Amino acid sequence: MVQIIVNGKSIEVEEGQTVLEACLSNGIFIPNLCFLKDREHPHASCRLCFVEIEGRPAPVPSCTVNVEDGMVIRTDTPEVKRLQKSAFKLIMSGHPCHAKTCPTEKPCTLMKIAKHLGVGLSPKPLEKLERDIPEVVDFGFMFYFPYRCVLCGRCVHVCRTQNEGKPLLTFARRGFDTMVAFFSDPGENVEAKCRSCLACINICPTAALVLKADERKTA
């Protein structure tokens, strides 16, 4: 166990975990979308989990730093909030959504983050990003809604883990056109295999992946 100080409060946490995990497991919320415990290297792509650590010249993503004894951390400084708001607005500019039409169990991850940051779900003052992506893609046993997807990569990662390093899900294309894609190998009984797993659907923070039978969420 090591001792760290978060927002002026001293807490005892387990060694070997990230600052993000240590805070979350002690009831201190830090916005995050792309963190997954078993990832070999943190993805650190959502840029939401910034904190300030004493002795470091600039805020750092808390999912990339392991706790050390005596670490002094702040999760609520104006600088941290500013960075988090910018990252959140950037995500929302490519994720047009509305609380009323959101199919996730409310409040969804994005709403929680918005509330924490004291902002709405609109990307203002940033523009809504026009992306050359389809409204919905049929993955066979599930639907994928590219506009809902925040490209956190969690689904691709869990699919890789579930399939011994050979995922069925992947990121396709690049830049603003990036989306998740699904390709199976011949002879694979995808229907049965995937329906008994559903790891991707369960880990998606935005209900961008929806099982076909789940009509309620596909509207």
Next chain:
Amino acid sequence: MTAPEHLVTEEEEKAIKAELPEIFSRFPRERGSLIPILQAVQGRFKFLSPGAIREVAKYLDLSSSEVYGVATFYNQFRFHPPGKHEIKVCMGTACHVAGGDIILENFERKLNIKPGETTPDREYSLERVACVGCCALAPVAVVDDHVIGYMQPSKVEGLFVQFEVQREKEKREKQAKESAG
């Protein structure tokens, strides 16, 4: 995004598959060979068929999904077989400024496909290309290796009328030959 399986016949896939081992044998069997192999396969067949993607994946011990992920990242790879008529619309700077995107959109609407795709009857394929080197003629389209300058929506229409006439002519000739023979 899914693979355009319906466009490629089983016989075609079989023919492609037969040639792959020779292509693969030119590269070390490791992850790093993925892009060179894809380039070699496309160099030979002008596109990456779903079957070829699977074979590449098998050869390098990857899932075909991963191979698609890498291949779709690069604009150079095509997933549709080339059409009988290959239409390329220039999106270079000069053509872009001169409204190349409008020309592209005209073709898209006319053929009901997106750039990088082929019509289901395999007559036409559409592609966006970078500067083809005759900016003074912008906007430019290259149709079956003929450069057409000063493109206009009306020229797009005219082009298809021409193709139509040509097809009709071929049909008649064929009929004439059949009735003669």
